[in-house]
Amino acid sequence: xxxxxGPWLAMLGFGAxxxxxxxxGWLFALSLGLQQQRxxxxxLSLLPIAAGHALAxxxxxxxxxxxxxxxxxxxxxxxxxxxxxxxxLYKLFNYYRHPRWxxxxxGFRDLFLWSFLMATAHGAGLMVVPALLGVAAGxxxxxxxxxxxxAPGGGGMLVAVILHTLAMLLVMGTTAWxxxxxxxLAILRQQWVNFDLIWAFALLAAAGIAALMAL
Amino acid sequence: MALWKPDxxxxxxxxxxxxxxxxxxxxxxxxxxxxxxxxxGIRVVDLDxxxxxxxxxxxxxxxxxxxxxxxxxxxxxxxxxxxxxAPHPHLERRYxxxxxxxxxxxxxxxTKPDPRRPRIARVIEPEEVMAKSGYxxxxxxxxxxxxIYVSAMGSANGDDGPGGIFLLxxxxxxxxxxxxxxxxxxxxxxxxxxxxxxxxxxxxxxAKPRQFEDGLVPEDLLGQKYGHRIHFWDLRKRKLSxxxxxGAQHQxxxxxxxxxxxxxxxxxxxxxxxxxxxxxxxxxxxxxDGEWRMEKVITIPAEPADPDDLPPALKDFSAVxxxxxxxxxxxxxxxxxxxxxxxxxxxxxxxxxxFNPKLAGKVVIGGIVNKAPHPRSADPLLGGPQMVEISxxxxxxxxxxxxxxxxxxxxxxxxxxxxxxxxxVDPDGGIQLDPDFFVDFGETRVHQIRLEGGDSSTDxxxxxx
Numbered sequence: 001x002x003x004x005x006g007p008w009l010a011m012l013g014f015g016a017x018x019x020x021x022x023x024x025g026w027l028f029a030l031s032l033g034l035q036q037q038r039x040x041x042x043x044l045s046l047l048p049i050a051a052g053h054a055l056a057x058x059x060x061x062x063x064x065x066x067x068x069x070x071x072x073x074x075x076x077x078x079x080x081x082x083x084x085x086x087x088x089l090y091k092l093f094n095y096y097r098h099p100r101w102x103x104x105x106x107g108f109r110d111l112f113l114w115s116f117l118m119a120t121a122h123g124a125g126l127m128v129v130p131a132l133l134g135v136a137a138g139x140x141x142x143x144x145x146x147x148x149x150x151a152p153g154g155g156g157m158l159v160a161v162i163l164h165t166l167a168m169l170l171v172m173g174t175t176a177w178x179x180x181x182x183x184x185l186a187i188l189r190q191q192w193v194n195f196d197l198i199w200a201f202a203l204l205a206a207a208g209i210a211a212l213m214a215l
Numbered sequence: 216m217a218l219w220k221p222d223x224x225x226x227x228x229x230x231x232x233x234x235x236x237x238x239x240x241x242x243x244x245x246x247x248x249x250x251x252x253x254x255x256g257i258r259v260v261d262l263d264x265x266x267x268x269x270x271x272x273x274x275x276x277x278x279x280x281x282x283x284x285x286x287x288x289x290x291x292x293x294x295x296x297x298x299x300x301a302p303h304p305h306l307e308r309r310y311x312x313x314x315x316x317x318x319x320x321x322x323x324x325x326t327k328p329d330p331r332r333p334r335i336a337r338v339i340e341p342e343e344v345m346a347k348s349g350y351x352x353x354x355x356x357x358x359x360x361x362x363i364y365v366s367a368m369g370s371a372n373g374d375d376g377p378g379g380i381f382l383l384x385x386x387x388x389x390x391x392x393x394x395x396x397x398x399x400x401x402x403x404x405x406x407x408x409x410x411x412x413x414x415x416x417x418x419x420x421x422a423k424p425r426q427f428e429d430g431l432v433p434e435d436l437l438g439q440k441y442g443h444r445i446h447f448w449d450l451r452k453r454k455l456s457x458x459x460x461x462g463a464q465h466q467x468x469x470x471x472x473x474x475x476x477x478x479x480x481x482x483x484x485x486x487x488x489x490x491x492x493x494x495x496x497x498x499x500x501x502x503x504d505g506e507w508r509m510e511k512v513i514t515i516p517a518e519p520a521d522p523d524d525l526p527p528a529l530k531d532f533s534a535v536x537x538x539x540x541x542x543x544x545x546x547x548x549x550x551x552x553x554x555x556x557x558x559x560x561x562x563x564x565x566x567x568x569x570f571n572p573k574l575a576g577k578v579v580i581g582g583i584v585n586k587a588p589h590p591r592s593a594d595p596l597l598g599g600p601q602m603v604e605i606s607x608x609x610x611x612x613x614x615x616x617x618x619x620x621x622x623x624x625x626x627x628x629x630x631x632x633x634x635x636x637x638x639x640v641d642p643d644g645g646i647q648l649d650p651d652f653f654v655d656f657g658e659t660r661v662h663q664i665r666l667e668g669g670d671s672s673t674d675x676x677x678x679x680x
Contacts, residue, residue, distance in 0.1 A: 105412075
């Protein structure tokens with residue numbers, strides 16, 4: 001669609017989108033800093049949150065790599081579109097459900113786990129599979145001469161995950177900074193749009209993209 | 216159901232919630248247990264001073280069953296929905312979760328589309344509550360960040376097992392199950408609340424159902440068999456982490472009011488009566504060196520009285536006990552209100568320094584001996600200040616006069632009816648009765664009050680003030 005850079009842009013865009021979602025981490029980091037009255041806590045907390053998110057996305061990479069071993073790219077794209085459609089529909093009617101988590105006294109390990117749990121349960125990894133497949137396809141065609149390569153596109157996808165996570169981290173940090181320094185918590189009351197519902201639509205949009213890619 | 220912006224009654228911090236618009240109506244639990252074969256219900260009282268029906272009951276919702284005995288109730292959702300680890304800010308504060316403490320039935324009451332005409336949305340029958348939760352006699356309701364928490368006075372299999380806490384699903388209202396994973400030796404239950412930022416739940420002890428359903432059991436009181444402990448739980452692991460015994464003489468630890476600001480790690484508990492001198496007391500819990508501690512910060516003595524003025528249960532003592540039955544803390548954590556149901560007084564303490572409360576104001580109404588009237592009541596009043604509710608801005612306090620059916624009859628044996636009054640608060644301390652606000656419910660008794668949009672004993676906040 002956008003040529004070879006399309007999937008890369010999608011990975012970055014999804015990273016920004018995931019980072020903006022208050023339920024994916026920046027709000028948790030902000031609240032910990034406020035509670036402990038140490039601004040540094042906000043910025044440090046973002047790191048394990050980003051790492052947990054990256055792990056969830058990497059899990060999607062592993063699934064894609066395994067899938068590529070047993071199925072053709074178009075088949076995988078169709079399967080992805082189907083799964084995303086079903087999950088998106090489920091989230092559309094259950095957008096408000098979160099994995100059970102109670103606890104604000106959290107260390108880095110907890111934040112890492114929490115972030116992994118939230119990203120996985122909400123399908124953050126699943127959402128980027130079409131883009132990952134695009135990256136893999138691009139790498140494969142780019143390296144057509146290298147026959148017998150063990151993991152086609154594996155390295156490329158890993159770079160894509162890193163870019164995705166960096167974009168997420170940047171947007172999380174920027175958002176937290178603006179809320180902490182400029183707007184204050186009152187903005188939560190006025191500007192917190194229903195991100196969970198948008199998320200469900202994003203999953204459905206990703207399903208559409210996967211289907212288009214398969215066609 | 217899908218909101219695009221957060222429910223406007225949710226506030227990140229208690230300080231912000233104090234900026235909320237004034238409440239325009241209240242929901243009040245109305246009780247007819249043991250009298251005139253009427254069901255209990257919810258009354259809607261007009262609190263809008265500009266309305267022609269100000270201070271009147273504008274709607275009566277009657278329940279379809281007899282003998283539920285409503286007591287406390289709460290909202291399905293509140294400001295805890297903004298808590299950062301599992302936010303669902305687009306849920307509505309819309310449903311009242313109303314337990315029948317005698318029937319073990321749960322009513323889900325919808326306050327929309329017309330908040331003054333609430334209607335029953337769902338009834339969860341006692342069999343289902345008991346089978347799924349493992350408990351009976353549901354009592355206090357709190358909207359948690361992850362579910363609705365409900366305390367229960369008894370176990371499902373009658374009187375022997377422990378009371379505890381169970382969970383209701385936020386969205387479907389299905390009973391999820393018991394909350395505790397490891398309860399230690401906790402057995403008696405009553406109130407609970409939490410310090411969300413500390414992952415700590417606090418619970419108090421009243422009694423077993425057989426110790427209250429047919430009235431206060433004097434032998435159990437003198438034998439110091441009512442609850443006298445406070446439990447601190449790990450909210451995350453759902454297990455008991457610490458128990459503090461206030462001393463067996465301090466009988467019946469009831470309401471718990473943690474500071475609203477999540478940075479403050481202290482709270483207040485009210486004790487109804489001491490078997491040593493009939494006094495009531497307020498205790499402060501706070502944390503020191505990683506341990507919870509408790510100390511008595513207020514003692515309210517009994518007042519000498521002529522035995523002729525006392526009901527049979529108190530004649531031998533020649534004194535009227537204050538019987539502190541409810542306490543409530545303003546959202547700025549500055550004023551603690553204390554109901555002395557026996558002596559007929561509402562005290563206001565300045566608790567800016569929680570270790571040294573200062574009496575800042577007092578209102579006198581009702582009381583076992585005094586029966587002090589209200590400017591708008593025709594006769595001397597039976598009952599005294601009981602369930603207290605503070606408006607979010609802290610400027611108005613409302614209270615009702617009934618404690619619990621059979622106990623009302625023991626302490627106020629002359630056919631006590633129900634009434635609700637309002638108190639105006641001076642921002643610098645000091646309270647006075649609003650001479651124009653007196654709601655007479657006739658023979659029907661009234662218990663907990665919930666204010667439109669939330670009040671000072673509903674919402675929990677995850678962000679510092």
